[in-house]
Amino acid sequence: MTTSFFGTDGIRGAVGREPITPQTIVHLGWALGCVIKRHYGKGSILVGKDTRVSGYLLESAMEAGLSSAGMDVVMLGPLPTPAIAYLTQTARANAGVVISASHNAYADNGIKFFSANGTKISDQIQDEIERLMATPMEVVASKDLGKAHRMDDAVGRYVEFCKGTIPRRMDFRGLKVALDCANGAAYQSAPAVFHELGADIEVINNKPNGFNINEGCGSTHIAGLQALVLKEGCDVGIAFDGDADRVLMVDQNGQVVDGDQLLFVIADSLRKQGRLKGGVVGTLMSNFGMERALQEREIPFVRAKVGDRYVMQELVARDWVLGGESSGHIICLDKTTTGDGLVSALQVLTQMKFMQQPLHELAGEMQMYPQTMINVRLPLNTNAAEICQLKDVLDAVAHNEKILSGEGRVLLRPSGTEPVIRVMVEGSDSALVKQCCETISDIVRAQI
Template structure:
């Protein structure tokens, strides 16, 4: 059973009990050995290493580089760059693995380590388990010395390469589109404004001055208020909000209304269906997607494949079925023809391209989905496993589901990165959804 890797790598308080420099050395060294063994490469493995701008990333980057080179891997340091930029560069440079140091949307004190395999793909559970077992076994007995120790080089044009890739994936000009982009003082601060401007959009960048401490601090995709105000103030056509590592995006229409991942997926699915590029007319999404998306896609002749929560599971379904679009309500959206992981910048470019193509406003395009009232409550718990095994919780959920019938649904799921249980309820009215979710949250909290 995995104990270090959650739904999106290893994450925790930087320099705290779990995410220490010592662990970063062990994770990166073990990953290099395990992935090199699976590839059977004759030459020394190569790893791409990137990070978001949070202060602890400097410390952890040094530890990751030490771990990789101690295992005989050469490291390509790409600096501050979005997570999908690291995934792309792993593929473009033919590297054996990639390491992204980021805690995504988490607050600044946290950080994390994400590992990509060759081609820029996320690791399957079995490989993560092998890496954990290698960590538990301790340092390798026979480590490289002399010329066999890995070397570090800097890829100074990494962001430029990534932006160029995004532009080739978005052939339509965005001339006439005015966008406000909230970079969350994160990894997108340089890449996002550059990509959108080079694609032809008029760009107003906000929260694009990272200082290592301000990432996600009241800004970005988890704090949409400042973006909503800025879109209206600047008279923009839309706003785009990224999280700290820019593997997701949410949007805001010209009136300041939020356009979530479900609505973005619906817009992109219709665009791809019209273009004949939506494979089998299927959209892959998770159990968190609103029933309104299911209804809209059914009426548009688009089928849904539903997975567990986490973009890794969306990716697995996309690859297994050869599908071309999938994602999450949270804004992690994957376009496998152009990216191996969720890419907030690519998603935003495609969304704006649909606006430019149709001449429609974002509100008009997103209006295809009528969202059922949904309430999500994050409940702090002492032990997620205890909640999962609670008979009282199971009984309360069954009662709520019986009351809602076909008019709504209930979903309880543990967080993959924190001691939280997420209680989600959809219902015909906001009042019913709130009442039901609050009741269930109380049961969960007392379990």
Template sequence: MRKLFGTDGVRGTANVAPMTADMALRIGAAVGRYFRRDSGGVHRVVIGKDTRLSGYMFENALTAGLTSTGMNVLLLGPVPTPAVGLMTRSMRADLGVMISASHNPAQDNGIKFFGPDGFKLSDQAEAEIEALVEKGVEPAQAPNIGRAKRVDDARFRYGERVKSSLPRDLRLDGLKVVVDCANGAAHRAAPEILWELGADVIPMGISPDGTNINRGCGSTQPMAAAEMVVAQGAHVGICLDGDADRVIMIDENGAVADGDQFMALLAGRWAAEDRLAGGALVATVMSNLGLERFLESKGLRLERTAVGDRYVVERMRAGGFNLGGEQSGHIVMSDYATTGDGLMAGLHFLAEMVRSGQPASALARQFDPVPQLLRNVRYSAGQTPLEDAGVKAAIAASEADLAGTGRLLIRKSGTEPLIRVMAECTDEARLNAAVERVVGAVEQAL
């Protein structure tokens, strides 16, 4: 059982356990020892970060821990999470590290790890690293301490890789695009890449100050970008999150399209071109029933996984699939990237607009979603409301009420102390009643 790691690395409030400088140093030493080869040679790790103020602290602490075990550290500075996966592979590193809490508010931070293949670590690897953190590791002898060096062109290397995923002759001339960078890791890369491809770019969220990442902007709060699209007469909007590994699209009318609609668009297009590997899309248990029915209508399958883009990627790799993602906007195209890449996905949406000549509103509404309701209930450390008899009874009653017409999903968030209560049903009255019954029982138990 992992205690330190959640669904996407280690995450929490900065300077509050476990997200302290001391813990970051210990984690750095443990993961450095775990990945350092015994056969000699150069041992290398790349570290990227988003724009949070605490990123400086964790960057230094991780560097100290890693160099203490003999790892040479290459510091990429602020770059999107997918850039770390890319650079880990291209620089032949033993390990990649991203310092980010993704879509969380600025006071939070996190640490994500990539193996030498550029993919996120498995549960087993994280459990073994946790054991090393608890046990402690023997530092390298003085002559073998690692070095640290800044890499100045990481953003440009990433940009070239993103553009190379598109046809060489594709240009975005004539497209007016609002891009909301969430004051995060892509605040420079995203506008630059769109401009280089010929788009008329209207950037937002490009003035990070260490405390404003995801504040009133980005993929979790897209309304400001939606208003900008309408006000500027833009053709489309792209909303990234703090580390730019997820995307939410906005059509020319200001309507928001989530990851399910995006995946439906790509799956249908790729299947028509006979390049959807395995005839299936991989998504999580949170994806809408409407997506599943859309795929079935085209003779395709939906493979569901636990929540978390790395579980999506694990299933894609195991089954030989090349398209997957999450309703929240992680879009994984494994032909081009090892993890979700919001900017790359956004560019592929624009490419489809150019290819088809259709407006964003036509492309972003591939199916009618089944009504879905999600409620979050916050809990404190040590509380276990899902073990309460009243909560279990409420869940059973709601499941029985939705049987045959919908579904109920109850889970703990892997990134925040929240109980997530989600249901889908064609009858909205039954939907609301089912969710409120469970939420009420959880709140009473707390």
């Protein structure tokens, strides 16, 4: 059996974005175990997964690899990615492993690693693992093999942690909340968290069968949640992706509130309360409207490269606590160590209760700018970065930025996952934005 590997925070090169076998995962587990043991000594490594059918196979392969390196293994079962980060830290484990392909379809899977402090592993550790992947496995002696056991209360521990991220006397009584669990890793924890905090909940897509994760549901297919919110008269709807590190929301009118808007709601509410530490980190793809709205409120804002790793780097460097992406991957460093869909949603609901305003009013204080993106497909082995730096392309970008007259921006970005250049334009005039994006895309195509 093979499964597609998609692990943007996992191992590069030797494993890469290509079909992998269980033998590869055994080898990967062994390499991880050897490197962690070399740096921190023999100890335990936590292994969790989402609800994909391939997770059963891959967690067993990972367990075998870690044990062969002499590391003990704690099996967590299906849990949100951020829950594994949290438990790695609080259980005093040496590292954590997540088997998940996030928002991808069920046939894909991938590996993510967390350090002992609940953050992504360092580049140094990752490089060492990659080098070991190119060498034959050397299994430890029988007396030194690692042992494995299950953490039976993993879900309960994470639920209590999530509840602890809001003020002690805060609850959500009086709020009717719709939840879309994407048939993914949050199917147990999300309903428990919001129910125990007093919300009246309506839950959909919380019956995973190994094949229905992200299938027409969750944060990547939000129409079902919009319909539920309107049908049941909910105050808010919350949609997670397959591993629950992302969240999008729906207001009481059925309108989608994306990650940029949620980030703004949290930041602006904290500003009004005098509790915002520093500024906000977005990405190159963050909506121009958020940048403008934050500037108007004198909230510092910087853009990082796309990817939660880069958002985190900026937050740490600036000693700020709030950052995220339009996809709904939001980091609240004063609450947890990584992006967490449940924790982020709790912070939004907390601000709704504190400000005594519905979500559509809080999000409405930020004007979203129209955005158009065209993916220009490239022939294989074309250097996308070089295309973006050609004179005709740079001239086209500069010319169209002048046309936008400071009321928008242009972004060219080579994709990290497929052979395309993403041409994105946003501004206050939707027709002009579309025209500029098509013009630049035509010029990019002409250079290929």
